[in-house]
Amino acid sequence: MRYSKIPNETIRRLPIYLRGLAMLAQQGERSVSSGKLADFVSVPPFQIRKDFSYFGDFGTRGVGYDIANLSRQIKKILNLEPGHKAALVGVGNLGSAVLAYSGFRIYGFEVEAAFDNDPAKIGKKIGRVSVEDISKINTLARRGIMMAIIAVPEQTAQQVADSLVAAGVKGILNFSPKRITVPKKVKVITIDFATDLARLPYYIPSS
Amino acid sequence: MRYSKIPNETIRRLPIYLRGLAMLAQQGERSVSSGKLADFVSVPPFQIRKDFSYFGDFGTRGVGYDIANLSRQIKKILNLEPGHKAALVGVGNLGSAVLAYSGFRIYGFEVEAAFDNDPAKIGKKIGRVSVEDISKINTLARRGIMMAIIAVPEQTAQQVADSLVAAGVKGILNFSPKRITVPKKVKVITIDFATDLARLPYYIPSS
DNA sequence: TTATGTGAACTATTTCACAGCT
């Protein structure tokens, strides 16, 4: 089944596997079976094997997968080069949480730039980055930043998306519930936690 | 096809429709066709009609859907009674963003309680709620709160989940990347934005 | 006319069972 069409769901799971592998490596493990990895990531073993099988033979029969090698392969598939840079737009509570979050590191990411339109925030240093005026978004291309995180109020989300696209950004992680419109070649992933919360009661039996 | 098994994906889309309807209502519209709603929510019209058809005949042929009625029906399906209460655990940047977010309102939600283990935060009033000591989680049942949002560092996420389950919580929105383990009857929805960011480069052509 | 509701075809994804290496 090698090199056939890859399910989107498989791509969605790869970063989860990567984190599981990072945890196992940290525990000093060198190799892992699909069964053991399954316990870490809550994905059934046959699903894990099938997912990997789309890309190649990464394991050794009777043994399992070499953690370092498998991690390298997944990173290659996902295009995760070390030192990948992302920009953040909107340094409110949510944006600050994103800036403070260290969980991007295992994916080789760094949030390298932050923008806001609030003069009180511009110039402030949060963690390792200084907050820049939102009008400076147009410098992203020359700084080699092609991914951005939108964490602004929904009224300004589309406008920010337009600036980002104009600045050459190719991928956007969008926290605003407003569906933003971008050219087809730009990939948008939206995280909308109000809708996620809203479907929780459906799965709760009585009340 | 009425009353047959409902796709999970349909349930996932219902809150999105609800927001679209709320926006249309705010613009003074009283009725809407699947085609017009499609423009608002970026879901194709036939998908919208099919989704509704699992639950009943909500529209009028040749006319469309009555916005007020359709909203009421969707809320009933999702079990969204007005005044639904949720608790927040972890009042860091992310938790504060959740507390400040007004987008829950159209779903009839209110974040009614907030907990943290930091003495500097306990007792502080953020928006309408006072931060309580995390040991008070056990009061949730008697306060009629059955849903919770976990926004704590991943090391403590499982422990918090255990307390919440012990306190009778039936649904959890989990922002920590650690897969938390709960009894089967408790529904967990995980939002893991690092993994979402990590698959963005896959969809970006060159680099 | 106009727009819904839906069976049927199609496509995507998961699950299983087991052959095949090490």
Add this chain to the structure above:
DNA sequence: AGCTGTGAAATAGTTCACATAA
């Protein structure tokens, strides 16, 4: 003996075309 890799079956979800009702 143990664990991977994968075809084939089963399940889930999407898309279409059109009969049907206002």
